[in-house]
Amino acid sequence: MELCAIRPRLLASIRRHICNALLVLLCAQVLPVSAQGDATITANNTANNTADKPANLQLKPGRCVALHQGQVCYQRVQLQWRAQVGNYCLYQKGARHPLHCWQNVDAGNYVYAFASDTSVQLQLIDTQTQAIVAQAELEVAWVYKANTRRKTQWRLF
């Protein structure tokens, strides 16, 4: 309650009972989380690639995390691609206009200011053949998932 500010005796009691177990639990979780922060998504290879120089599209990070499901997630994403020398454009799947285009190159970088409430596919397209050279997914995740809703209003047990 507001009148009783902080109660250190309770904090001490809580710490005495739970702290050791919690520390072990937290330490056990550190490594997986660090790995997640460095995660990248490697593109699927599709057409127009030779076996000795496969095209790829990498996103760093490959995941955008917002707080609650349904919120727009914001992320600056570093894209790197490599393919055979050619003309390419980077598209968000389903979009009419490219995010960026390159002429007569075999690699490129792009910083993508991502803002979406759903995961998106990014596609590197050969502008001469219109073939998808490489693609990768930028995944949107949330800490708190949306609630399950019932349609009933009143309930009694």
Add this chain to the structure above:
Amino acid sequence: MVTGLSARTLGFVCCNLFLLCVAWNAVAGDLSSDVRKGASGPDEGNGGYIEAGAGLTSYTSAIAGVPEGNEKGEVHTEIFLDVNARYQYHGWFMELFSQSLEQFTIGYNFYNGYNAYNNDGNWALDWVALGQHDEMSAEEADDYRGLDTRRGDYMSGLRATAYYGNYIVQMHALTDISRTHYGELASLKLARYWQHRNWNFHGIVGATYRSQDITDYYFSIHADEASAKYPEYEAPPGWSYVMEVGATYPLSEKWVFRGYVRRTGMESTFTASPLILDDHGDTIATAISYVF
């Protein structure tokens, strides 16, 4: 309060921790928790979540003996255990949120109202039971030596929560069920959140009314316990208020950062009580927790 967990409920919480681990979808209920998440409606589904972490807080307290030896304006700094958990099953729920304005709460969600236009859940009625005031005794703090023991209470009643866009309004109407002071309490709180990029900022304002049964029990000094340090005093019924701003940020899908600044205050009439040192207390706290 930084810890909404009282010692007497610790055993109950521990016994039910395994239940809290069986489902991971987030649920709504406690105003302080909902506004930090950016929740847009009440939860009606079965399930729950649990978070645990650590935090650092600095605060001043208006209450004598909280913490032991407290003086007016004294700043206390502590590390605290940040535990947030909720589980709901067929309407029955229990919730604990360390940074909440409320303590560990059990309850039953018996009604959910829907917006007539989009059929979206936007308000809920719950029966709740929770502790509201902690024990004040010489066992808890030397400051209370010579005074009669004021037992911690347990109150129960109605909780109504309305969600309207980024706003949440919550009302409590509670009565003592622990035969401690036989008092009544009513509170109204308004909360709002703003999303800026992946940050969630929030603000809360609220007021609480306590009947004289409550204020007399905890803050009056009766003739048989009066002394030079604690002269006789009769507390009137009255209001307290709370204002809070804070921020929440998802460090990853599993780690969450939270911080807030809070002022809790009360009517100046209360400050005449020898047990109340100031008309307000301030808290600043940050915590990082892991969402299981």
